[in-house]
Structures are given as structure tokens and as C-alpha cells.
Amino acid sequence: MEPWDFLPRRWKEKVQQLGPKHLANVEEVRFRLDRPVLCYGPNWSKALGDPEHDVLRQQDLDELVSILADHSLYARVEELRHAYLTLPGGHRVGIAGRAVWRDGVLSTMTDITGLNFRRAQDVYGAAQKVLNLFDTTQPIPSLLIAAPPRCGKTTLLRDLARHLSDGGERVAVVDERSELAGFYRGHYGFWLGMHTDVLDAWPKAEGIMAAIRTLGPDWVVVDEIGGPEDLQAVARALQAGVGVLASIHAGSYQQLEAIADPDLKGIRVSALFPAVAVISRRFGPGTVEELWQGHQQVWRLAS
Amino acid sequence: MAIGLMKLFGAVLTVLSAWYLGHLMAKPYRLRITALEQGIGILGQLRPEIGWHHRILATAFERASRPFPAWQSMAHSLAERIGEHDTDFASAFRQALQCVPGLWEQDLVVWNELGHVLGQSAAEFQLNHLQAAEMELTRLLHEARSQGLKTARLTETLVSLAGLALVIVLI
Known part of the structure; x- marks a missing residue:
């Protein structure tokens, strides 16, 4: 199912009116307060309905959130606290709105002003471009995938996890935002291989430690690390001899070099991982730009 | 002999019909009591489903209604309406309540009020709303048992007696 299948009929019909050409590659549908609904594809955007008259009111957004929930x-x-809602099939709706604080803790969201329906992609073989860069006679090293948003990090990580699992490795996926496995009400949205366990909705650091302690994995897979506690947990996993596949937001290897955790005596995140792949969407999502191993650039995509 | 048997048959039939009529007339009272008893049971089951398991309302109602046959079709209807992604919860709830046999107007007021507030806030507020509705429904059940059941029994007895009296007069 597509993410817009969960919209009320009137919106669903408008999305379907985009036509097969646009429908095939819609990446996002964005609902914003006082603006028309916009659909985005790889290199296009289109308003739904009449942009002059079909603008969204607060009531429409409240109704949408209620239906989605x-x-x-x-x-x-818990999902609202992190500004998203998960849909069946691994799709996700990002939410913009006003944060509600309670006892100094972000407790939920209110006054919703924007919804971003993102279509989750499950591309079998997406990881092959990365895997081809490694020596096939050697085990794959722990790998960090660095990329800006919307470059296909999660799709790549999902396929890497599936590849390892189908190769007989025991894989533990720490899926804080239910994106990798798309777990929703007792069902997985994506197949992650025969030998994969999923820690759904676990905070990354706690999830990594729980996986190491209880699941005996060969590999831990985790999306969008970044906080000091994440880096410490990754370091612990690597020290324990568990391979780590992770992704991080960074536009280049140089940006990655700047991310360091003082609690790890200044160890840079790039130094934690034996291999770092830098991804872009230059030739479509998942374009591998560079591969670094031991601070050396070992491969680069021709410009 | 044959006439005597026919009279006896007619007398028995009249008494049975009168008893059945009385039973039919008392049915709404009994149905209401069943609907209220089972409805209160559902509210009790909903508390852990919402407060502890944090299940969505459609699933919570379906699970909570399993031991309560009078409410099963309501829970099923609610889940179907919500699954269409095209209605607000209060409307879906109000329409699904029509599947419950025996609820009276004053009972529906309490249930519809609950339908307006369910699902819209944090779990603790949901529990408060459930508790308030349970208290109100318990009061209505008490009333139904003390007044309604008395009326039901009286109606049954009176109509049956009327049938018996008719038989005596006819004989």
C-alpha cells in the first residue's frame, strides 16, 4: 500500500488524479497550513486540486492526524513526541507543529501545521553498488553510511541488513523510528532476512546494548546515529566484536570528521568505523560517491 | 370428547400466548439490563487495553468485547468504519452503537458523550473518561434493575394472568 492510501477519500482521489506517470515516482505529499497540498517527485512538484482554493485549514490537518492515528x-x-507517525508498509508521516512540554520534557505535539507523507522504498539489490566496492574474499567491515537527508540511506541500510542476514549472519536491527523494518501492529513492512531480529522503537543506544547482551548478533544495524550515547554504544559493540552497520547525516567525509564525542576522548565518528561510504542523490538516491577505509579514500565516483 | 380436547388445547394455547406476549413486552427491559451489564464489562476491559497496552481504540474495543456477545457486532462495525479513514471517531462510534440491542435513549447519551472524548488525549485522561462513564452507566444499571426489572416482571405476570382470566371466562 502507498502512504496516501491512508488519506480520506477526497485527498486520496486527488493524489490519484496525478496520473500514472507522476504517481509512479511520487516521493512525498506535503500538507501545509494555509497552503495547497504539494506532491514532490525526483525533479518535479505539483499542487493537488486548485492551488487558489484548495488550501488547508487547521481543521483539515487535525482531522488528518486523528485519522492517521x-x-x-x-x-x-511516543511517535508524536518524535514528530512522526508510522503507517503500515513502513511509510512514515513527518509532522510539523507546536511542541508541548511537560515537566521539562517534550511530551507531545499540538497545533499541527504540516504533514509530510514519505513513501518508503524497498529496493532489493540497492546495496550491491556498495558491496561491489569491497573485496569479496574478505568479510565486510563495519560500515558507516554518510549522506544528507533523502539520499537513500535507510533503503541502503535495509538492503545491506537483508544481504547479511540472507548470507547466514545473525543481524539485530535497532529500529528506533520503525523505518528499517516498518513494524506496525504485529507485522513487518519489509523483509529483512531470515536471521534478523528487530528491536522496534528502542532508543538507539539502549537498543544496541540490549542487542549485544541478549540477542548474540554478528551484526547490529542502526539508522541515523549522532548523539554521544549512540557513538558510545557503537564503540561498545565494536569492542565486543560485533559488526556495526550504521548511517549518519553528513554531506561529506570532511563534515563527518568534525563529529566527535568528548566522552570517547575525542574519538571521531569516522575513526570508529573501518569503512565509511558517502552517498548522494546525484544520479538518483543511493549514488555512492566515495568509500573511505582507515582515513584513506579508496574509491571515488568519477564526476 | 373431541370438543373437550379442543377446549383444553385452546386454553393451553391462550395461556402460552399470553405468557409469550408478556415476555415480549418485558424484553426491552431485560435487553437494556444485558446491554448495560455487558457495556460496563467492556469499559472495565478497555482500561488495561488503553492504559497499559496502549492499543488503538478499534482494536481495544474488539478485544474488550470478546466476552460480551451483545457488543461484538458494535466493535466490529466500529473497526470497519474507522478502517475506511473517512470519518471522525464520534460519528463512527455513534453509528456503531446502533448495533447494540437494548440501549435506551438515556444510555446512548452517556455512550455518545464517551465517544466524543475517546482517543483525543493522553491515556490517563482516557482512563478518567472511562471511569466517569462507568460510574454513570452503573447508576443507570442500578435504576434499570430496580425499576425496569420490576416493571418487566409485573408486565409478564399481568399479561399471563390476563390470558388465564380470559381462559376462565371462556370456559
């Missing part, structure tokens, strides 16, 4: 906001508070 199955009219059970209390059951989705």
Missing part, C-alpha cells in the same frame, strides 16, 4: 492519539504519543 486511528483516532487513538494516546497510543501514538
